[in-house]
Amino acid sequence: MPTCEDGFFEYLSSIDCSDVEVYAIPEGSVVFPKVPLMRIEGPAAVIQLLETPFLSLVNYASLVTTNAARHRLVAGKSKNLLEFGLRRAQGPDGGISASRYCYMGGFDATSNVAAGRLFGIPIRGTHSHAFVSSFMGLDDIIDRTLASSDGSNKCEDFVSLVQNWLARIKGAGSLSGTFGETNLSELAAFTSYALAFPNSFLALVDTYDVMRSGVPNFCAVALALNDMGYKAAGIRLDSGDLAYLSIETRKFFRAIEEEFGFVGFGKMNITASNDLNEETIDALNKQGHEVDAFGIGTYLVTCYAQAALGCVFKLVEINKQPRIKLSEDVTKVSIPCKKRCYRLYGKEGYPLVDIMTGEDEPAPKVGERLLCRHPFNESKRAYVVPQHVEELLKFYWPGTSSNPREELPSISEIRSRCMAHLDRMRPDHMRRLNPTPYKVSVSAKLYDFIHFLWLNEAPVGELE
DSSP: OOSSOHHHHHHHHHOOSTTOEEEEOOTTOOOOTTSOSEEEESOHHHHHHHHHHHHHHHHHHHHHHHHHHHHHHHHOTTSEEEEOOGGGSSHHHHHHHHHHHHHHTTOOEESOHHHHHHHOOOBOOOOOHHHHHTOOSGGGOOOOOEEOTTSSOEESOHHHHHHHHHHHHHHOGGGTTSOOSOOHHHHHHHHHHHHHOTTSOEEEOOSSOIIIIIHHHHHHHHHHHHHTTOOOOEEEEOSSOHHHHHHHHHHHHHHHHHHHOOTTGGGOOEEEOSSOOHHHHHHHHHHOOOOOEEEEOHHHHTTTTOOOOOOOOOOOEETTEEOOOOOSSGGGOOOOSOEEEEEEEOTTSOEEEEEEEETTSOOOOTTOOEEEEOSSOTTOEEEEOOSEEEEOOEEEEOTTOOSOOOOOOOHHHHHHHHHHHHHHSOHHHHOSSSOOOOEEEEEHHHHHHHHHHHHHHSOOOOOO
16 A cells, blocks of 8 residues: 555655755865754745755765764874775765765775766775785786886886895895795785786785785885886785884885885885774874874774764744744754854964854954854853954855855865864864863844743743
8 A cells, every 4th residue: 555645746746946045054164063054945845855865965974074084183184094984884875975075074085996986086995815815826927027117118027026026135134034935925916916007006915924924025026116117105004913013014114225225115105904993093193103094994984983963954934933943952952043154263263153143133243342142051151352254154056046156166175175174173172082162152132032932932831
Protein backbone atom coordinates (compact mmCIF):
# COMPACT_ATOMS: atom_id res chain seq x y z
CA MET A 1 0.00 0.00 0.00
CA PRO A 2 1.54 3.37 -0.96
CA THR A 3 2.40 5.61 1.98
CA CYS A 4 2.11 8.84 -0.03
CA GLU A 5 -0.52 9.95 -2.51
CA ASP A 6 0.61 10.41 -6.11
CA GLY A 7 -0.70 13.94 -5.91
CA PHE A 8 2.02 14.85 -3.40
CA PHE A 9 4.76 13.82 -5.80
CA GLU A 10 3.03 15.72 -8.59
CA TYR A 11 3.04 18.78 -6.35
CA LEU A 12 6.74 18.35 -5.66
CA SER A 13 7.50 18.16 -9.38
CA SER A 14 5.62 21.41 -9.99
CA ILE A 15 7.46 23.67 -7.53
CA ASP A 16 10.79 25.44 -7.89
CA CYS A 17 12.99 27.84 -5.94
CA SER A 18 12.43 30.90 -8.10
CA ASP A 19 10.95 32.78 -5.12
CA VAL A 20 13.65 31.68 -2.66
CA GLU A 21 16.48 33.94 -1.48
CA VAL A 22 19.54 32.47 0.23
CA TYR A 23 22.02 34.40 2.36
CA ALA A 24 25.00 32.48 3.74
CA ILE A 25 28.35 32.89 5.42
CA PRO A 26 30.98 32.15 2.72
CA GLU A 27 32.39 28.63 2.63
CA GLY A 28 35.70 28.34 4.45
CA SER A 29 34.74 30.84 7.17
CA VAL A 30 35.27 30.13 10.87
CA VAL A 31 31.83 30.13 12.52
CA PHE A 32 30.47 29.75 16.05
CA PRO A 33 27.30 28.40 17.73
CA LYS A 34 24.14 30.53 17.53
CA VAL A 35 25.36 32.56 14.54
CA PRO A 36 23.16 31.68 11.52
CA LEU A 37 25.15 29.89 8.81
CA MET A 38 22.35 30.59 6.34
CA ARG A 39 19.22 32.67 6.09
CA ILE A 40 16.58 31.36 3.68
CA GLU A 41 13.59 33.47 2.65
CA GLY A 42 10.61 32.45 0.52
CA PRO A 43 7.25 30.61 0.52
CA ALA A 44 6.85 28.64 3.75
CA ALA A 45 6.02 25.31 2.07
CA VAL A 46 9.05 25.46 -0.23
CA ILE A 47 11.39 26.57 2.57
CA GLN A 48 10.17 23.72 4.77
CA LEU A 49 10.99 21.23 2.02
CA LEU A 50 14.52 22.65 1.85
CA GLU A 51 15.21 21.93 5.54
CA THR A 52 16.42 18.36 5.11
CA PRO A 53 18.63 18.86 2.04
CA PHE A 54 20.21 22.01 3.50
CA LEU A 55 20.94 20.34 6.83
CA SER A 56 22.25 17.21 5.13
CA LEU A 57 24.59 19.29 2.96
CA VAL A 58 25.76 21.63 5.73
CA ASN A 59 26.14 19.27 8.70
CA TYR A 60 28.56 16.72 7.24
CA ALA A 61 30.48 19.30 5.23
CA SER A 62 31.04 21.54 8.25
CA LEU A 63 31.93 18.59 10.49
CA VAL A 64 34.55 17.11 8.15
CA THR A 65 36.05 20.49 7.28
CA THR A 66 36.32 21.32 10.98
CA ASN A 67 37.94 17.96 11.69
CA ALA A 68 40.44 18.53 8.89
CA ALA A 69 41.22 22.01 10.21
CA ARG A 70 41.83 20.60 13.70
CA HIS A 71 44.32 18.10 12.27
CA ARG A 72 46.01 20.93 10.37
CA LEU A 73 46.35 22.97 13.56
CA VAL A 74 47.95 20.12 15.53
CA ALA A 75 50.25 19.07 12.67
CA GLY A 76 51.46 22.63 11.99
CA LYS A 77 51.85 24.55 8.75
CA SER A 78 55.12 22.91 7.71
CA LYS A 79 53.74 19.36 7.40
CA ASN A 80 51.93 17.95 4.39
CA LEU A 81 48.59 16.36 5.19
CA LEU A 82 47.23 13.64 2.92
CA GLU A 83 43.65 12.38 3.09
CA PHE A 84 43.58 8.57 2.88
CA GLY A 85 39.99 7.94 4.00
CA LEU A 86 38.06 6.58 1.02
CA ARG A 87 38.03 2.94 2.17
CA ARG A 88 36.74 3.85 5.64
CA ALA A 89 34.27 6.59 4.70
CA GLN A 90 30.49 6.29 4.98
CA GLY A 91 29.97 4.88 1.50
CA PRO A 92 31.21 6.19 -1.86
CA ASP A 93 29.27 9.46 -1.59
CA GLY A 94 30.74 10.10 1.85
CA GLY A 95 34.20 9.27 0.54
CA ILE A 96 34.00 11.68 -2.40
CA SER A 97 32.59 14.56 -0.35
CA ALA A 98 35.04 13.93 2.52
CA SER A 99 37.97 14.36 0.11
CA ARG A 100 36.58 17.73 -0.97
CA TYR A 101 35.94 19.01 2.54
CA CYS A 102 39.27 17.76 3.91
CA TYR A 103 41.04 19.73 1.20
CA MET A 104 38.98 22.81 2.09
CA GLY A 105 39.93 22.31 5.75
CA GLY A 106 43.65 22.44 5.08
CA PHE A 107 44.76 19.07 3.72
CA ASP A 108 47.20 19.18 0.83
CA ALA A 109 46.16 16.18 -1.25
CA THR A 110 44.00 13.05 -1.44
CA SER A 111 44.50 9.44 -2.46
CA ASN A 112 40.98 9.53 -3.95
CA VAL A 113 41.59 9.75 -7.71
CA ALA A 114 37.91 10.34 -8.51
CA ALA A 115 37.76 13.33 -6.13
CA GLY A 116 40.99 14.65 -7.58
CA ARG A 117 39.51 14.57 -11.05
CA LEU A 118 36.13 16.02 -10.02
CA PHE A 119 37.38 18.86 -7.84
CA GLY A 120 40.94 19.51 -8.97
CA ILE A 121 42.46 18.29 -5.69
CA PRO A 122 46.14 17.22 -5.89
CA ILE A 123 46.47 13.41 -5.85
CA ARG A 124 49.09 11.64 -3.74
CA GLY A 125 49.55 8.01 -2.78
CA THR A 126 51.79 4.97 -2.75
CA HIS A 127 51.57 1.37 -3.80
CA SER A 128 50.09 -1.19 -1.40
CA HIS A 129 51.62 -3.93 0.73
CA ALA A 130 49.93 -6.36 -1.65
CA PHE A 131 51.90 -4.88 -4.54
CA VAL A 132 55.16 -5.53 -2.70
CA SER A 133 54.30 -9.07 -1.66
CA SER A 134 53.06 -9.95 -5.15
CA PHE A 135 56.66 -10.03 -6.42
CA MET A 136 58.75 -13.17 -6.04
CA GLY A 137 62.09 -11.75 -7.17
CA LEU A 138 63.92 -9.58 -9.67
CA ASP A 139 63.21 -12.06 -12.49
CA ASP A 140 59.58 -10.89 -12.38
CA ILE A 141 60.63 -7.62 -14.06
CA ILE A 142 60.41 -8.11 -17.84
CA ASP A 143 60.99 -4.63 -19.27
CA ARG A 144 64.09 -3.26 -17.58
CA THR A 145 64.75 -0.19 -19.71
CA LEU A 146 64.45 3.38 -18.45
CA ALA A 147 65.01 6.54 -20.44
CA SER A 148 66.69 9.46 -18.68
CA SER A 149 64.53 12.35 -17.55
CA ASP A 150 65.72 14.55 -20.42
CA GLY A 151 65.50 11.76 -22.98
CA SER A 152 69.18 12.02 -23.89
CA ASN A 153 70.05 8.42 -23.05
CA LYS A 154 68.56 5.09 -21.99
CA CYS A 155 69.52 2.53 -19.37
CA GLU A 156 68.98 -0.91 -20.89
CA ASP A 157 69.15 -2.74 -17.55
CA PHE A 158 67.86 -0.54 -14.75
CA VAL A 159 67.62 -3.60 -12.47
CA SER A 160 71.40 -4.09 -12.63
CA LEU A 161 71.93 -0.41 -11.87
CA VAL A 162 69.77 -0.80 -8.75
CA GLN A 163 71.67 -3.93 -7.68
CA ASN A 164 74.99 -2.12 -8.08
CA TRP A 165 73.79 0.70 -5.86
CA LEU A 166 72.53 -1.73 -3.23
CA ALA A 167 75.98 -3.37 -3.14
CA ARG A 168 77.65 0.03 -2.80
CA ILE A 169 75.33 1.01 0.07
CA LYS A 170 75.99 -2.26 1.85
CA GLY A 171 79.75 -1.76 1.50
CA ALA A 172 79.76 1.88 2.61
CA GLY A 173 81.84 2.43 5.75
CA SER A 174 79.33 4.73 7.48
CA LEU A 175 76.54 2.16 6.95
CA SER A 176 78.54 -0.92 7.87
CA GLY A 177 76.53 -3.37 9.93
CA THR A 178 73.23 -1.49 9.70
CA PHE A 179 71.68 -4.21 7.52
CA GLY A 180 72.50 -7.52 5.88
CA GLU A 181 70.65 -9.15 3.02
CA THR A 182 67.54 -7.22 2.07
CA ASN A 183 64.35 -8.81 0.78
CA LEU A 184 64.88 -9.10 -2.99
CA SER A 185 61.18 -9.48 -3.79
CA GLU A 186 60.66 -6.11 -2.12
CA LEU A 187 63.54 -4.69 -4.15
CA ALA A 188 61.86 -6.05 -7.28
CA ALA A 189 58.58 -4.32 -6.33
CA PHE A 190 60.30 -1.00 -5.69
CA THR A 191 62.27 -1.25 -8.96
CA SER A 192 59.15 -2.09 -10.96
CA TYR A 193 57.27 0.81 -9.39
CA ALA A 194 60.13 3.20 -10.13
CA LEU A 195 60.21 2.06 -13.77
CA ALA A 196 56.50 2.88 -14.03
CA PHE A 197 56.60 6.14 -12.04
CA PRO A 198 60.17 7.50 -12.12
CA ASN A 199 59.00 11.06 -11.39
CA SER A 200 56.93 10.15 -8.32
CA PHE A 201 58.60 7.15 -6.72
CA LEU A 202 57.33 6.93 -3.13
CA ALA A 203 57.86 3.53 -1.53
CA LEU A 204 55.96 1.80 1.27
CA VAL A 205 58.88 0.37 3.25
CA ASP A 206 57.34 -1.65 6.11
CA THR A 207 56.13 -4.81 4.34
CA TYR A 208 59.01 -6.88 5.75
CA ASP A 209 61.46 -4.85 7.87
CA VAL A 210 61.82 -1.07 7.71
CA MET A 211 65.48 -0.58 8.60
CA ARG A 212 66.94 -3.94 7.49
CA SER A 213 65.19 -4.09 4.13
CA GLY A 214 62.70 -1.37 3.19
CA VAL A 215 64.89 1.70 3.63
CA PRO A 216 68.09 0.22 2.07
CA ASN A 217 66.08 -1.09 -0.89
CA PHE A 218 64.44 2.30 -1.35
CA CYS A 219 67.80 4.07 -1.25
CA ALA A 220 69.25 1.76 -3.90
CA VAL A 221 66.36 2.49 -6.26
CA ALA A 222 66.41 6.24 -5.46
CA LEU A 223 70.15 6.47 -6.21
CA ALA A 224 69.68 4.58 -9.47
CA LEU A 225 66.88 6.98 -10.43
CA ASN A 226 69.19 9.88 -9.61
CA ASP A 227 71.71 8.51 -12.13
CA MET A 228 68.97 8.82 -14.75
CA GLY A 229 68.07 12.37 -13.78
CA TYR A 230 65.05 11.63 -11.57
CA LYS A 231 64.41 12.49 -7.94
CA ALA A 232 62.59 10.01 -5.70
CA ALA A 233 59.60 11.36 -3.76
CA GLY A 234 60.30 9.55 -0.48
CA ILE A 235 59.01 6.73 1.70
CA ARG A 236 55.90 5.87 3.72
CA LEU A 237 55.87 4.26 7.16
CA ASP A 238 52.61 2.47 7.92
CA SER A 239 53.35 0.56 11.12
CA GLY A 240 55.64 0.34 14.13
CA ASP A 241 57.07 3.10 16.30
CA LEU A 242 56.69 5.98 13.87
CA ALA A 243 58.77 8.44 15.90
CA TYR A 244 61.72 6.05 16.27
CA LEU A 245 61.57 4.71 12.72
CA SER A 246 61.36 8.19 11.20
CA ILE A 247 64.42 9.32 13.19
CA GLU A 248 66.43 6.22 12.25
CA THR A 249 65.40 6.58 8.60
CA ARG A 250 66.50 10.21 8.60
CA LYS A 251 69.90 9.16 9.96
CA PHE A 252 70.19 6.60 7.16
CA PHE A 253 69.30 9.21 4.52
CA ARG A 254 71.88 11.63 5.91
CA ALA A 255 74.53 8.91 5.87
CA ILE A 256 73.71 8.25 2.19
CA GLU A 257 74.11 11.97 1.43
CA GLU A 258 77.49 12.14 3.18
CA GLU A 259 78.76 8.85 1.77
CA PHE A 260 77.87 9.43 -1.88
CA GLY A 261 77.68 13.23 -2.08
CA PHE A 262 74.00 13.20 -3.07
CA VAL A 263 73.02 16.75 -2.06
CA GLY A 264 69.57 16.88 -0.46
CA PHE A 265 69.15 13.14 0.08
CA GLY A 266 69.20 13.67 3.84
CA LYS A 267 66.02 15.72 3.48
CA MET A 268 64.15 13.00 1.60
CA ASN A 269 60.42 13.07 2.39
CA ILE A 270 59.13 10.72 5.10
CA THR A 271 55.37 10.10 5.21
CA ALA A 272 53.67 8.36 8.13
CA SER A 273 50.25 6.71 8.27
CA ASN A 274 48.56 3.97 10.36
CA ASP A 275 45.33 5.12 12.08
CA LEU A 276 46.62 8.59 12.89
CA ASN A 277 44.48 11.20 14.62
CA GLU A 278 44.89 14.48 16.51
CA GLU A 279 46.11 12.74 19.66
CA THR A 280 48.72 10.55 17.96
CA ILE A 281 50.10 13.48 15.95
CA ASP A 282 50.27 15.58 19.11
CA ALA A 283 52.08 12.72 20.88
CA LEU A 284 54.55 12.40 17.99
CA ASN A 285 55.25 16.13 18.17
CA LYS A 286 56.00 15.86 21.89
CA GLN A 287 58.25 12.80 21.43
CA GLY A 288 60.14 14.29 18.53
CA HIS A 289 60.09 12.78 15.03
CA GLU A 290 61.32 13.26 11.47
CA VAL A 291 57.99 12.90 9.65
CA ASP A 292 57.33 15.37 6.81
CA ALA A 293 53.80 14.28 5.89
CA PHE A 294 50.91 12.50 7.58
CA GLY A 295 48.44 10.25 5.76
CA ILE A 296 45.19 10.25 7.74
CA GLY A 297 42.07 8.23 6.98
CA THR A 298 39.64 6.61 9.40
CA TYR A 299 39.63 9.18 12.20
CA LEU A 300 39.47 12.02 9.68
CA VAL A 301 36.62 11.14 7.32
CA THR A 302 34.43 9.34 9.88
CA CYS A 303 34.89 12.18 12.39
CA TYR A 304 35.51 9.54 15.04
CA ALA A 305 35.75 12.05 17.89
CA GLN A 306 32.30 13.51 17.09
CA ALA A 307 30.08 11.51 14.79
CA ALA A 308 27.57 14.25 13.90
CA LEU A 309 27.10 18.00 13.95
CA GLY A 310 23.92 19.43 15.44
CA CYS A 311 23.02 22.23 13.03
CA VAL A 312 19.29 23.06 13.13
CA PHE A 313 16.80 24.82 10.85
CA LYS A 314 14.39 27.17 12.65
CA LEU A 315 11.57 29.48 11.63
CA VAL A 316 12.39 32.98 12.95
CA GLU A 317 9.88 35.14 11.04
CA ILE A 318 6.72 34.62 8.96
CA ASN A 319 4.66 37.31 7.24
CA LYS A 320 6.96 39.86 8.90
CA GLN A 321 6.03 38.49 12.33
CA PRO A 322 9.03 37.31 14.42
CA ARG A 323 8.71 33.83 15.89
CA ILE A 324 10.59 32.09 18.72
CA LYS A 325 11.06 28.45 19.71
CA LEU A 326 11.20 27.98 23.50
CA SER A 327 12.70 25.16 25.53
CA GLU A 328 13.54 24.29 29.12
CA ASP A 329 17.07 23.89 27.75
CA VAL A 330 18.10 27.48 27.10
CA THR A 331 20.67 26.41 24.50
CA LYS A 332 17.72 25.28 22.32
CA VAL A 333 15.86 28.59 22.48
CA SER A 334 15.93 30.18 19.03
CA ILE A 335 16.81 33.83 18.36
CA PRO A 336 13.81 35.39 16.59
CA CYS A 337 13.40 37.70 13.59
CA LYS A 338 15.32 38.29 10.39
CA LYS A 339 18.87 39.19 11.43
CA ARG A 340 22.13 40.61 10.18
CA CYS A 341 25.39 39.25 11.57
CA TYR A 342 28.74 40.97 12.02
CA ARG A 343 32.22 40.09 13.22
CA LEU A 344 33.95 42.82 15.23
CA TYR A 345 37.77 43.01 15.27
CA GLY A 346 40.04 44.56 17.91
CA LYS A 347 43.25 46.56 17.76
CA GLU A 348 45.48 43.49 17.37
CA GLY A 349 43.54 42.27 14.34
CA TYR A 350 41.85 39.37 16.12
CA PRO A 351 38.05 38.88 16.08
CA LEU A 352 36.59 39.95 19.43
CA VAL A 353 32.93 39.04 19.17
CA ASP A 354 30.18 38.17 16.68
CA ILE A 355 27.01 40.22 17.04
CA MET A 356 23.51 39.71 15.65
CA THR A 357 21.18 42.64 15.09
CA GLY A 358 17.69 43.10 13.74
CA GLU A 359 17.57 43.59 9.98
CA ASP A 360 16.53 47.24 10.28
CA GLU A 361 19.15 48.21 12.89
CA PRO A 362 22.11 50.31 11.74
CA ALA A 363 25.32 48.38 11.14
CA PRO A 364 28.12 48.65 13.72
CA LYS A 365 30.67 51.32 12.81
CA VAL A 366 34.42 51.35 13.20
CA GLY A 367 35.46 53.37 16.26
CA GLU A 368 31.93 53.63 17.70
CA ARG A 369 31.25 52.10 21.13
CA LEU A 370 28.69 49.31 20.98
CA LEU A 371 27.00 47.29 23.73
CA CYS A 372 27.17 43.53 23.05
CA ARG A 373 24.89 41.33 25.13
CA HIS A 374 24.72 37.59 25.69
CA PRO A 375 21.39 36.47 24.18
CA PHE A 376 20.10 34.84 27.38
CA ASN A 377 22.34 35.79 30.31
CA GLU A 378 21.61 39.35 31.43
CA SER A 379 24.84 39.74 33.42
CA LYS A 380 27.10 38.91 30.46
CA ARG A 381 27.62 42.09 28.47
CA ALA A 382 30.49 44.22 27.24
CA TYR A 383 31.14 47.42 25.35
CA VAL A 384 33.19 46.99 22.19
CA VAL A 385 34.88 49.62 20.06
CA PRO A 386 35.56 47.75 16.80
CA GLN A 387 38.57 48.55 14.65
CA HIS A 388 37.14 46.59 11.75
CA VAL A 389 33.61 45.34 11.02
CA GLU A 390 32.85 42.37 8.74
CA GLU A 391 29.29 41.52 7.71
CA LEU A 392 29.01 37.74 7.64
CA LEU A 393 25.92 36.83 5.61
CA LYS A 394 26.33 37.24 1.84
CA PHE A 395 23.65 37.06 -0.87
CA TYR A 396 24.00 33.85 -2.96
CA TRP A 397 20.62 32.91 -4.42
CA PRO A 398 18.63 35.91 -5.62
CA GLY A 399 15.12 34.50 -6.19
CA THR A 400 13.08 37.41 -7.51
CA SER A 401 15.49 40.02 -6.12
CA SER A 402 17.43 42.25 -8.49
CA ASN A 403 20.32 42.59 -6.03
CA PRO A 404 23.64 41.23 -7.31
CA ARG A 405 24.65 37.87 -5.88
CA GLU A 406 28.04 36.68 -4.72
CA GLU A 407 30.05 34.56 -7.12
CA LEU A 408 30.87 31.05 -5.93
CA PRO A 409 34.61 30.69 -5.26
CA SER A 410 36.83 27.85 -6.44
CA ILE A 411 37.81 25.10 -4.03
CA SER A 412 41.34 26.55 -3.82
CA GLU A 413 39.92 29.95 -2.88
CA ILE A 414 37.73 28.33 -0.21
CA ARG A 415 40.76 26.51 1.20
CA SER A 416 42.78 29.74 1.27
CA ARG A 417 39.94 31.50 3.05
CA CYS A 418 39.78 28.75 5.67
CA MET A 419 43.52 28.96 6.35
CA ALA A 420 43.40 32.77 6.53
CA HIS A 421 40.47 32.72 8.97
CA LEU A 422 42.19 30.21 11.22
CA ASP A 423 45.35 32.34 11.25
CA ARG A 424 43.26 35.36 12.20
CA MET A 425 41.83 33.77 15.34
CA ARG A 426 43.32 34.52 18.76
CA PRO A 427 45.53 31.59 19.85
CA ASP A 428 43.68 30.97 23.13
CA HIS A 429 40.45 30.45 21.19
CA MET A 430 42.15 27.74 19.09
CA ARG A 431 44.11 25.73 21.66
CA ARG A 432 43.21 22.05 21.99
CA LEU A 433 42.80 21.99 25.78
CA ASN A 434 40.47 24.41 27.57
CA PRO A 435 40.09 26.95 24.76
CA THR A 436 38.70 30.36 25.67
CA PRO A 437 35.04 30.46 24.53
CA TYR A 438 34.47 32.88 21.67
CA LYS A 439 31.79 35.46 22.40
CA VAL A 440 28.56 35.49 20.37
CA SER A 441 26.22 38.35 21.22
CA VAL A 442 23.15 40.30 20.22
CA SER A 443 22.52 44.03 20.14
CA ALA A 444 20.79 45.67 23.09
CA LYS A 445 17.66 46.21 21.01
CA LEU A 446 17.54 42.57 19.86
CA TYR A 447 18.19 41.39 23.43
CA ASP A 448 15.19 43.34 24.69
CA PHE A 449 12.99 42.00 21.88
CA ILE A 450 14.04 38.35 22.48
CA HIS A 451 12.96 38.55 26.12
CA PHE A 452 9.79 40.49 25.32
CA LEU A 453 8.74 37.79 22.83
CA TRP A 454 9.82 35.04 25.23
CA LEU A 455 7.54 36.39 27.97
CA ASN A 456 4.77 36.92 25.44
CA GLU A 457 4.84 33.35 24.13
CA ALA A 458 5.57 31.42 27.33
CA PRO A 459 2.38 30.31 29.12
CA VAL A 460 1.94 31.58 32.65
CA GLY A 461 1.84 28.85 35.27
CA GLU A 462 -0.91 28.57 37.85
CA LEU A 463 -0.45 27.30 41.39
CA GLU A 464 -3.20 26.05 43.71
